[in-house]
Amino acid sequence: MTEVSSANPNPLIRVENASVRLGGQEILPPLSLSIKVGERIAILGPNGAGKSTLVKLLSGEHHPFAGQGAVLFGGNAKAGLRNLRKGIVAVSSDLESKVLHDPSVRQLVQSGRVGSLGILQNAGLSEADEDAVAKAIDEMGLSALAERTLSSLSSGERRRSWIARALSTEPAALILDEPTANLDFGARQILHAKLEKLARKDLSILLVTHHLEDVTPLFGRVILMQSGRIVFDGNRQAGIEYLESPPQFQMGNNQGSSVLLNSPNPSPEEYLAAMRCAPVYNVAVESPLEEAKLLGSRLGCRVLLKREDLQETFSFKIRGSYVKMANLLDQQRAKGVIAASAGNHAQGVALAGQRLGIKTSIVVPATTPTVKTEAILKLGADLELFGDTYDEAYSRAKERAEKEDLVFVHPYDDPEVIAGQGTIGLEIDRQYPQPIDAVFVAVGGGGLISGIALALKQIRPGIKIIGVEPEDSDALHKSLIAGNRIQLDRVGLLADGVAVKQVGVETFRIASQFVDETIVVSNDQICAAVRDIFEDRRVVLEPSGALAFAGLKKYVELGTHRDKTYLAIACGANLTFERLQYVAERSLVGERREAILAVKIPESAGSFRQFCQTIGPRMVTEFNYRMSDSRWAMVFVGLGVKNDQERQDVVAELRGHGYETLDLTEDDLAAIHLRHMVGGKSPHPKSEKLFHFDFPERRGALLEFLDRLGGKWNISMFHYRNHGADRGRVLIGFEVDPETEADFQRFLGSVEYPSIEVTLNPGLAAFLL
DSSP: OEEOOTTOOOOSEEEEEEEEEETTEEEEEEEEEEEOTTOEEEEEOOTTSSHHHHHHHHHTSSOOOTTSOOEEEOOOTTOOHHHHHHTEEEEOTTGGGGOSSOOBHHHHHHHOOOOOSSSOOOOOOOGGGHHHHHHHHHHTTOGGGTTSBGGGSOHHHHHHHHHHHHTSSOOSEEEEESTTTTOOHHHHHHHHHHHHHHOOTTOEEEEEESOGGGOOTTOOEEEEEETTEEEEEEEHHHHHHHHTSTTSOOOSSSSOSOGGGOSSSOOHHHHHHHHHTOOGGGTOOOOOEEEOHHHHHHHTSEEEEEEGGGSTTSBTHHHHHHHHHHTOOHHHHHHOEEEEOSSHHHHHHHHHHHHHTOOEEEEEOTTSOHHHHHHHHHTTOEEEEOSSSHHHHHHHHHHHHHHHTOEEOOSSSSHHHHHHHHHHHHHHHHHOOSOOOEEEEEOSSSHHHHHHHHHHHHHOTTOEEEEEEETTSOHHHHHHHHTSOOOOSOOOSTTGGGOOSSOOHHHHHHHHHHOOEEEEEOHHHHHHHHHHHHHHHSOOOOHHHHHHHHHHHHHHHTSOOTTOEEEEEEOBOOOOHHHHHHHHHHHHHHTTOEEEEEEEEESSTTHHHHHHHHHTTOOEEEEEOOOOOSSEEEEEEEEEOSSHHHHHHHHHHHHHTTOEEEEOTTOHHHHHTGGGTOSOOOSSOOSEEEEEEEEESSTTHHHHHHHHHTTSSEEEEEEEEOOSSSEEEEEEEEEOOGGGHHHHHHHHHHOOSOEEEOTTOHHHHHHTO
16 A cells, blocks of 8 residues: 555545456456545445445455556545554444454444454544443444343344444544445434434545435435446436436346356355355344253263254255345346255245245155145245156256256355355354364255355364265265265165265365365264254254264264364254154164164063063163064064163173174164064065165055066065155065076066165064064
């Protein structure tokens, strides 16, 4: 910066043919602007017009691109450059991200840490100015909130607190970037009145706003910006007339809020800038950051949960969907959008369409639970049921997008969607200024972890970003190991919110650079995490919503992490009631608090009592038995245990008493099927083979299978239970003669439903074969 001689009081700030570049891209074309001491100027324009970038250029946060001019600061005889800076206060559109601690309203107003656009700070008030503090708090209607911390306030209350601080002294200049965002009508009127009172001959005010009603007669000069250029600079009345003469200028969101993401591979700096101006709070809330004290005590570390399940659609997805759709051009909005999803993304797109007045179409698989389709319809979207899988619905939506000229809103592989999800990272930084050792994020296609990593890694380079995936949907884990995107043959469906066969192109590019590691967890560990969070916070998350915490637990169990601080994103709560039963069943196993055993005991009087005495006072969670042999009985028993070590001790104790004991705790088939089927072996075994199938949860699936089977092979066993997923897990026994074995294998190859032979499974053999 070059200081102007104090002998020349005008201009206060001058820009000469200056431009701004970020990440090699010009985000503000060359322009010239002069602001005199005492001038009061309003800058208006749609999102993405370049208003905030201009303000940051004027303040010195953005430096002019080399060779394109300079920003010159002037002042009066009493204020050189250094003193002038102390005399400028600003209320910035992203001021919350500048807070270094979590003060009360009173502490903030008295602290002097207003600061805002980088270099702009104001000296603190002395104790003698207590009356000025109380007056500023009272004038902004904050007296009842004076002792509350900023993080406990709403967005509007926080902004009023910052304004009270900015207006509690008499600065040389005020720069107000979107000061009325999140303010109600009454608070806006208070601000307008206060500015009128503060206005004096030498006070300069620069107001940036979207709202014409903020441009009161106080502002004698109006600047209009569009597409990064100043299109009007004149007096207030002429500016209003210009605004009222379409189609020269539109105050709507015609250009979008993020001109930074037009390139195919935006830089990290461009992403961060886009996050800071993303309009997510038109539809989302700043979700709370809560400490899970019970879980932290158990694990020996501090555990924080970012509660994205508290969004209106019970998921973080609304952030990215809204940013993408808010940035559409008018002609794109007029045509409408389309998306494919069976859950959270669909609801996010539908809600964004409702708020923005954009016609929205959603394609979902025919297997989608009714509770989700009803939620989509209630938000006003058109719904099409197509296919049995997400992949089929996705292909259909892409086909319609091309045919009907609709905008396809991708659930994760889109820079604007990624930027929207990244606002969670900015909130984390703002809400918890103390050190965080690692953040755990559920991974499906990669949009959430990419956005959070881009935000936090640039703000806090030392923080670890750890992705968490189910063992049957670990596309990112395998891709990072391979160094390229791996496509899975199939994915599991317990955590259906992350059941993605391949991560996105852009998300993989970002994850490869910013994600530190990935953790893979079992379905039982996910169910245990759902239970853990319920016991601590009394909230029921969906499996993918609790996935990050499952990874956090596993990470802690693998090493020493006492006194560390870990954060998990609770990313969703769209759990169907039917699936809750399955989650509850499996949670004890996942928490290692239940041992599932098959025990062989003599079929004689008193043997059952003797077995129970051996078990002792341990809690019995399940006991299945039926006589099937005159000499021996096989019992299926579940016992409550504290941990793996106690389970191993129980098995050793039973074997020590002469009982043949088979540990089935980690046998998936035992938990899903066997515990419901203990009833004796077939008295007429005939070349029996057992297979485990995944059937689509739709009408006619079983009949199609039986029609394909024909009458060639007898079905000797069949077990199925509905778990609330879009695929049913079915155990089937067939009688297959050796001479028809080849035909049977061809039959299996012709069936579209995935299967695996489980005839040799020891648990099934003990009870059913």
